[in-house]
Amino acid sequence: MNSYGRIRRVPVRTAFIQRIVAHTNLKPWSLVRIVLLSMAMGCSFISVAAIDTYNFANEENRKQFKTLTDELRCPKCQNQNLADSNSPIAADMRREIHRMVEEGQSNQQVVDFMVARYGDFVRYRPKRDSSTALLWYGPIVLLVVGALVVLVISRRRSAEVSKPNPNLADSDQERLKRLLGEDENKD
Numbered sequence: 001m002n003s004y005g006r007i008r009r010v011p012v013r014t015a016f017i018q019r020i021v022a023h024t025n026l027k028p029w030s031l032v033r034i035v036l037l038s039m040a041m042g043c044s045f046i047s048v049a050a051i052d053t054y055n056f057a058n059e060e061n062r063k064q065f066k067t068l069t070d071e072l073r074c075p076k077c078q079n080q081n082l083a084d085s086n087s088p089i090a091a092d093m094r095r096e097i098h099r100m101v102e103e104g105q106s107n108q109q110v111v112d113f114m115v116a117r118y119g120d121f122v123r124y125r126p127k128r129d130s131s132t133a134l135l136w137y138g139p140i141v142l143l144v145v146g147a148l149v150v151l152v153i154s155r156r157r158s159a160e161v162s163k164p165n166p167n168l169a170d171s172d173q174e175r176l177k178r179l180l181g182e183d184e185n186k187d
Contacts, residue, residue: 054098065101068110069094071125075118093118 056062066083072093074085082090082097093114100110114122126132168176 054094056098057102061101064107065098068097068101068107072097072111072114072122073124075122081124093122 054065056065069083070081072082074080074082074087074090074093076087076089077085080090082093097110097114100113105113111123120126120132126135128136
C-alpha cells in the first residue's frame with residue numbers, strides 16, 4: 001500500500017522478472033546480462049552467410065567465371081549481378097556457369113544458354129536489335145528533340161523582343177532603344 005491507502009500495482013514485466021529472480025537466486029542485473037548475451041549470440045548466427053567456393057582447372061577459367069558472373073543479372077534481384085546476389089536462383093546460376101566454364105564452353109555459349117533459359121533480362125547490356133532500339137536510341141532522340149524545342153523557344157522570344165511595341169509612341173520607342181542600347185553596352 002502507498003501513503004494514500006491504495007494498493008500499488010506492479011507492472012506485469014516487473015513482477016515477471018521478480019518471480020524469475022526469486023526462483024533462480026540471481027540478481028536482477030545478472031538476469032539482464034544473461035538475456036543480452038543470449039540475444040547477441042542469436043543475432044550472430046543470423047549474419048553468417050554461405051560463401052560459394054569453386055575449384056577451377058586453371059586461372060583462365062576463373063577469369064571467365066568472374067567475367068560472366070559480373071555480366072549476368074540475377075532474375076530475382078533488382079539490378080544485382082550474379083556475383084553479388086545471395087538468392088537461391090543466383091547460386092544455381094553460378095553453379096551452372098561453373099559447370100559450363102569447366103566444360104570449356106565460350107562466354108557466348110554460356111550467355112546464350114542463360115538467355116534461352118531465363119530471358120533477355122539476365123543481360124546487363126542487352127543486344128542491339130529492333131526490339132531494343134528504343135532502349136538504346138530513345139535517350140539520344142529525346143535529347144535532340146529537347147534541344148530543338150529549346151532552340152525554337154529561344155528564337156521566338158528573341159524575335160518578340162526585337163519587334164517594336166505598337167502600343168508605345170515614337171518618342172517612347174526611341175527612349176526604349178537608347179535604354180536597351182545602354183544596357184547592352186554595360187554587359
